[in-house]
Amino acid sequence: MSAGPQEKAFINVADGDARVGFQAQWVHIEGGYHVSEDDPPERQFEVGLHYLEISAPSKARELIMKAVARGYKYSRAYFYLALALLSGRTVQSLTDQELAQLAQVRRWATQRSEDPWARGINVVGSLLDSLPQTTAETPDPAEIGAVVKEFESLDPSLQESILNHLEVFLAGPHQDWTWEKTFAAARRDRTAKDRAQRVWKFFQPKPVRPRPVPPPPLRTDAADFLRAIGGSALLLVTGLLVINYALAHSWPRSAGYLMMALGAAVVTVRAGFTIRLAQHRRRMARQRLTFTPQRVPAQSDRFASAMDSLFDRYFGRYLPQGLARETWLAETAGIRQSLRNELVELYREQSVDAKRLAWLVRFLASDVKRLWLSGELTTDPDNSRVPPSTWAAFGAALFALVIAGPLLLWQALVEAPFTTAIATIGVVAGARLAIQGWHAILLERHRYRDDLVRVRHDYEDRCAAYDRWVRKLESKPTDAEMAHWLDCDRKILVQDTLRHYRLAAQDVIAHAFIEAPVPGCKRARVSKGPWRYSRYKLLLFLLTKDGVRQVTVTLDFEAAGFGDQQRLTYQYNSVVAAHVVDARNGEKKLSLTLTNNPRDELTINGEWPGMPELGDDDRIASQVSLDASGLDRTLHVLEGIAAEGKEWIIQENRRERAGLRRLVAAMED
Structure with missing residues (x-):
C-alpha cells in the first residue's frame, strides 16, 4: 500500500x-x-x-x-x-x-x-x-x-x-x-x-495565440508607373494624330471605323485583363503548392530546427488514405515550407518555445490534408475560372479590332502617308508600354486584395482552432x-x-x-x-x-x-x-x-x-x-x-x- x-x-x-x-x-x-x-x-x-x-x-x-x-x-x-x-x-x-x-x-x-x-x-x-x-x-x-x-x-x-x-x-x-x-x-x-481523457492535457504547454499574417506588400515600382503613364500619353498623342488624318480624309467612313475600333479595344482590354488575372491567380496557387521558397532563418537555429521537426512530424502523421508518407511530403513540400517560413517569421522576435506552436502546426497539417481530399488544394481557385462568355467577348472584340483598326489606319495613310506611318509606330509602342504597365499595377493590386482576403480567412480559421484547443485543455x-x-x-x-x-x-x-x-x-x-x-x-x-x-x-x-x-x-x-x-x-x-x-x-x-x-x-x-x-x-x-x-x-x-x-x-x- x-x-x-x-x-x-x-x-x-x-x-x-x-x-x-x-x-x-x-x-x-x-x-x-x-x-x-x-x-x-x-x-x-x-x-x-x-x-x-x-x-x-x-x-x-x-x-x-x-x-x-x-x-x-x-x-x-x-x-x-x-x-x-x-x-x-x-x-x-x-x-x-x-x-x-x-x-x-x-x-x-x-x-x-x-x-x-x-x-x-x-x-x-x-x-x-x-x-x-x-x-x-x-x-x-x-x-x-x-x-x-x-x-x-x-x-x-x-x-x-x-x-x-x-x-x-x-x-x-x-x-x-x-x-x-x-x-x-x-x-x-x-x-x-x-x-484517461484528461491526464495527457497536463503535459500540454499553454498554446500561443495565433497572430495575423501580414500579406506581402505591393511590389509595384516607379518603372511600372512610368511605363503605364508614359505609354498612355504616347498612345493618346499618336492615336489622336492618326484619327485626325483619318477623319480629314473621309469623315463619315472614318467615324464608323473609329467607333468600331474603340469599342472593340475597350472590350478586348477588359476581357484580356480578366483572362490574364485568372491565369495569374492559377500560377500563384500552383507556385504556393509546388515552389519551395528559400528557408527563412529564425532568431535561433534551435527554434527553426524545432519548427522543422514539428512540420515533418505532423505532415507525416496527417496523411491522405492510401498515400505513402514520402509521396505526401514531396507533394506538399512547397506549401509546407511556405507555412513553416510564415510561422518562423511571425514568432522570430519572441522567446516562444516551438512546442507551444504545435497546436497550430497540427491544425495546418490537418487543414492541408482536408484541402487535398476535397480537391481544393490541387484544383484551380474559383476566382481563377474564366466564364465562356468572357472568352467569346474577347475573341469577337479582337476580331473586330483587327478589322476596324487597319481600315481606320488606311484612311489616315491616304491623307498623310509619312506622318501616319511615324504615328502608327508611336501607337503600337504606346499601347504596348501602357498595357504592360497597367497590367503590372492592376495585377499586383488584385494580388494584394486576394492576399488580404486569404490571410483574414486563415487568421479566422486559426483563431477558431485556437479557441477549440483552449476549450479542450480547460479540463486539464x-x-x-x-x-x-x-x-x-x-x-x-x-x-x-x-x-x-x-x-x-x-x-x-x-x-x-x-x-x-x-x-x-x-x-x-x-x-x-x-x-x-x-x-x-x-x-x-x-x-x-x-x-x-x-x-x-x-x-x-x-x-x-x-x-x-x-x-x-x-x-x-x-x-x-x-x-x-x-x-x-x-x-x-x-x-x-x-x-x-x-x-x-x-x-x-x-x-x-x-x-x-x-x-x-x-x-x-x-x-x-x-x-x-x-x-x-x-x-x-x-x-x-x-x-x-x-x-x-x-x-x-x-x-x-x-x-x-x-x-x-x-x-x-
Missing part, C-alpha cells in the same frame, strides 16, 4: 549507461503554490493545504503554522495542522515544539466536540491512543471497534485525509481495516474524474488530481504485489517506494510544484519478517497501466551495503549492493543531459519533489537494513513504540 508520503519520490534514474531525457517539459504558471510573506494568513493556509494534498508535508507544515501563528485559528486549520505535523513522519522525528503544538491542537478540539473538524482531530487522537505502546501490550478488540466506529462516523473526505497522512501510525491493530479501505478507495479513484487536471491518481497507482501496485506473494496486510512490517521518470517521457509541473511524468519506473520494497520483496515496474501514467514486472526476493542479510551520496546540487546517489546481485546505482533528483541552469523556481520545485517523495524515509529504511539486517526492524519497532508513548503523553497533557 502507498498511502503515506514516504512512498513518493520524483527522481532521475541513471541505470548503467542510460541517459535520461524528456520529450517535453513544461511549467504551468497558473498554479496554486504561489504565496509570499505579505499574503494574508488565509492565503498561506490554502497554499499549505495544496502542498498537503500532494503529500509535501514539510512545506505544508511551514505555511499552515505561519497562518495559525498569524491568527488563522479555526478548527479546519487545526485539523490540517495536526495532519501536516504527523504526515510521512516517524514519531522519533517529532520535536518537543511539535509535540507541544499537537497537544494544543487536541485541547482545542476537546472543547469543540460538535465541530466536524474538531471531531476529526479527536479521532486522530483516539487512533494514536489505541496503538500498543509496548511489545507486551495486546490490542483490545472492543477498543479497536470503538475507534473504527468513531472513524466511520466522520465525513468521507476527513476519513480519506486521515488514512493518507497517518499511514505510518496506522500499523499494528489498525493495519487490516485501514489498508482494506485504502485499497478500495484506490480502485475507485484510480480512473475517476475521466482520468489539477496538480492535486495528478498526485492522487499517482498515489492510487502505487496502492494498486502494493495490493497486486500482496496478492502475488499471498501476503496479508499484517505481514508487512514496512514498505517504501522509489519513483523515477522513464527516459523519453513527457514531464510538466505547476510553478513551485513537483514534476509529474507521463511514464514512471516504480520500485516497491515490502519488508516482511521473512525478508524483502522488491518489485520494479513501468507505469504508463496516461493509460493508468503497468508494464512488465521484475520481482526480486532476498533475505535481510543479503543486503551488503546501501551507499548514499548527497551532492551540493541536490543530487542524491543511492547504491544498493546485494550478495547475489550486482550493485544497482540510482541517481536521484540529479541533472539530465541538456538541463538548463536551475533558477529559484526550479530549486523550490526540487525541494518540494523531495519533500513529496518521502525519500529520506525510504533511504532511512534501506540504510538501516544494510547496517543491522533483520535486527534493525526489531530495534526500529522499539524506537517507534517509545516515540509513540512520548507522542500520546504529549497529546494528553
Whole structure:
C-alpha cells in the first residue's frame, strides 16, 4: 500500500549507461503554490493545504503554522495542522515544539466536540491512543471497534485525509481495516474524474495565440508607373494624330471605323485583363503548392530546427488514405515550407518555445490534408475560372479590332502617308508600354486584395482552432488530481504485489517506494510544484519478517497501466551495503549492493543531459519533489537494513513504540 508520503519520490534514474531525457517539459504558471510573506494568513493556509494534498508535508507544515501563528485559528486549520505535523513522519522525528503544538491542537478540539473538524482531530487522537505502546501490550478488540466506529462516523473526505497522512501510525491493530479501505478507495479513484481523457492535457504547454499574417506588400515600382503613364500619353498623342488624318480624309467612313475600333479595344482590354488575372491567380496557387521558397532563418537555429521537426512530424502523421508518407511530403513540400517560413517569421522576435506552436502546426497539417481530399488544394481557385462568355467577348472584340483598326489606319495613310506611318509606330509602342504597365499595377493590386482576403480567412480559421484547443485543455487536471491518481497507482501496485506473494496486510512490517521518470517521457509541473511524468519506473520494497520483496515496474501514467514486472526476493542479510551520496546540487546517489546481485546505482533528483541552469523556481520545485517523495524515509529504511539486517526492524519497532508513548503523553497533557 502507498498511502503515506514516504512512498513518493520524483527522481532521475541513471541505470548503467542510460541517459535520461524528456520529450517535453513544461511549467504551468497558473498554479496554486504561489504565496509570499505579505499574503494574508488565509492565503498561506490554502497554499499549505495544496502542498498537503500532494503529500509535501514539510512545506505544508511551514505555511499552515505561519497562518495559525498569524491568527488563522479555526478548527479546519487545526485539523490540517495536526495532519501536516504527523504526515510521512516517524514519531522519533517529532520535536518537543511539535509535540507541544499537537497537544494544543487536541485541547482545542476537546472543547469543540460538535465541530466536524474538531471531531476529526479527536479521532486522530483516539487512533494514536489505541496503538500498543509496548511489545507486551495486546490490542483490545472492543477498543479497536470503538475507534473504527468513531472513524466511520466522520465525513468521507476527513476519513480519506486521515488514512493518507497517518499511514505510518496506522500499523499494528489498525493495519487490516485501514489498508482494506485504502485499497478500495484506490480502485475507485484510480480512473475517476475521466482520468484517461484528461491526464495527457497536463503535459500540454499553454498554446500561443495565433497572430495575423501580414500579406506581402505591393511590389509595384516607379518603372511600372512610368511605363503605364508614359505609354498612355504616347498612345493618346499618336492615336489622336492618326484619327485626325483619318477623319480629314473621309469623315463619315472614318467615324464608323473609329467607333468600331474603340469599342472593340475597350472590350478586348477588359476581357484580356480578366483572362490574364485568372491565369495569374492559377500560377500563384500552383507556385504556393509546388515552389519551395528559400528557408527563412529564425532568431535561433534551435527554434527553426524545432519548427522543422514539428512540420515533418505532423505532415507525416496527417496523411491522405492510401498515400505513402514520402509521396505526401514531396507533394506538399512547397506549401509546407511556405507555412513553416510564415510561422518562423511571425514568432522570430519572441522567446516562444516551438512546442507551444504545435497546436497550430497540427491544425495546418490537418487543414492541408482536408484541402487535398476535397480537391481544393490541387484544383484551380474559383476566382481563377474564366466564364465562356468572357472568352467569346474577347475573341469577337479582337476580331473586330483587327478589322476596324487597319481600315481606320488606311484612311489616315491616304491623307498623310509619312506622318501616319511615324504615328502608327508611336501607337503600337504606346499601347504596348501602357498595357504592360497597367497590367503590372492592376495585377499586383488584385494580388494584394486576394492576399488580404486569404490571410483574414486563415487568421479566422486559426483563431477558431485556437479557441477549440483552449476549450479542450480547460479540463486539464489539477496538480492535486495528478498526485492522487499517482498515489492510487502505487496502492494498486502494493495490493497486486500482496496478492502475488499471498501476503496479508499484517505481514508487512514496512514498505517504501522509489519513483523515477522513464527516459523519453513527457514531464510538466505547476510553478513551485513537483514534476509529474507521463511514464514512471516504480520500485516497491515490502519488508516482511521473512525478508524483502522488491518489485520494479513501468507505469504508463496516461493509460493508468503497468508494464512488465521484475520481482526480486532476498533475505535481510543479503543486503551488503546501501551507499548514499548527497551532492551540493541536490543530487542524491543511492547504491544498493546485494550478495547475489550486482550493485544497482540510482541517481536521484540529479541533472539530465541538456538541463538548463536551475533558477529559484526550479530549486523550490526540487525541494518540494523531495519533500513529496518521502525519500529520506525510504533511504532511512534501506540504510538501516544494510547496517543491522533483520535486527534493525526489531530495534526500529522499539524506537517507534517509545516515540509513540512520548507522542500520546504529549497529546494528553
